[in-house]
Amino acid sequence: MHRRSRVFAAFALLAGAWFAPAASAGYVIDSNVADWGLVRTGQASNWTPSSGVEQYMVDDQTGGSNVFLNPGYGGQKYDAEAIYLDWDATNLYVLVVTGVSPNQVHNPAANSYGAGDILIDFGVNGSFDYGVVVKNYAGLNPGTLYRAGTFNYGIWTAPGVTGTPGTDPVALKTGTALGATQLSYSATGFNNLGQYASDTHYAIETAIPLALLGSDWGVNGPNKAFFVQWTMYCANDIIGVDPAPSVPEPGVPALLAAVLGAVTLGARRRVAR
Ligand SMILES: [Ca+2]
Ligand SMILES: [Ca+2]
Ligand SMILES: [Ca+2]
Ligand SMILES: [Ca+2]
Structure with a gap:
């Protein structure tokens, strides 16, 4: 391969990596978890998604209302089980998977709490x-993405220690509507996902248009590190995921600059000879 061809190939490869649109x-x-690669065979490995999923976290617990989940109690009924991001x-x-039913009574006075x-x-x-508002408990519109204003908080100030208000934000109290997302919350529960095969799970799935995220999202991905969290209104159990910042974004233009520099240097050397 000629030198110029090699340089062009390297340039094309890097440019391709830089400009290639993200795969669809x-x-x-639809609250069906199969498209994330989750299978339901009653095994712990069921929680592992397709390799293409950007990031995920699993914290599958089980048991009755006295089971500690961290920071609170509540067993399977309040279990925040897994979160997936792509x-x-x-x-x-x-995608959030939880033991919290969309029909769970939300009545804090009776110590019963619904989804945040x-x-x-x-x-x-x-x-x-x-x-992304999931239920209308705060008078906001489910399925709408809001810029956060103020928050409702859970009932825990430390693991196992209640306090009013708690320290964990659970849901928006006020905010500015930015636009519609797609949102689905399982109408009926499903089982056989994970090792506690008889436990009932519900899926909350959303697609947030990137255009609604303004300068926080660029053509090559997130413009800064971010963290996604879900919990229920009491915050008995909290799950979150924090994708690694996408290093290639600043790195690839730097590499392109290095290649262009090498091409320029090569041309100068040829002239010098
Ligand atoms: Ca789905
Ligand atoms: Ca959990
Ligand atoms: Ca569980
Ligand atoms: Ca922030």
């Missing part, structure tokens, strides 16, 4: 910036 993830927002060129996709919102912290600075 193609998730169907994106393509159009949407940010989130999917909250996103860009910058991972402890301040949530967005929320």
Whole structure:
């Protein structure tokens, strides 16, 4: 291969890596977990998703209402079991699997709590910036992405220690509507997912249009590290995921610059000879 051909091949390879659009993830927002690669055979390995899934976290617990989940109690009925995250060129996709039913009575006075919102912290600075509202308990619209205003909090101030208000944000209290997402929350539960095969699970699945995330998302992916969390209104159990920042974004233009520098240097050397 001629020198120029080799340099061009390297350039094309790097340019391709830089400009290639993200593959279409193609998730169907229907509370069916199969499109994330989750199979239901009653084994612990069922929680492991397809290799293409960007990031995930599993914390599958079981048992009755006295079982400690961290920071609170509640067993399977309040179990935050897993969260999965992926994106393509159009949407940010989130899947939450939990023991919390969409029909669970939300009545804090009777010590019964329903689902909280999917909250996103860009910058991972402890301040949530967005929320996809899941239920209408705060008078906000389920399925809408809001820029966060104020929050409702759980009932725990430390593991096993209750306090009012608790320290964990669970859902938006106020916010500014940014636009519609796709949202699905299992109408009926399913089992056979994971080693506690008879336990009942519900899936909350959403597709958030990247265009709604403004400058927090660029053409090559997230512009900064971010953290996605879900819990229920009491925050008995909390699950979150924090994808590694996408290193190639600043790195690839730097490599391209290095290749262009090498080409220029090569041309100069040829001239010098
Ligand atoms: Ca699905
Ligand atoms: Ca859990
Ligand atoms: Ca469980
Ligand atoms: Ca933030």
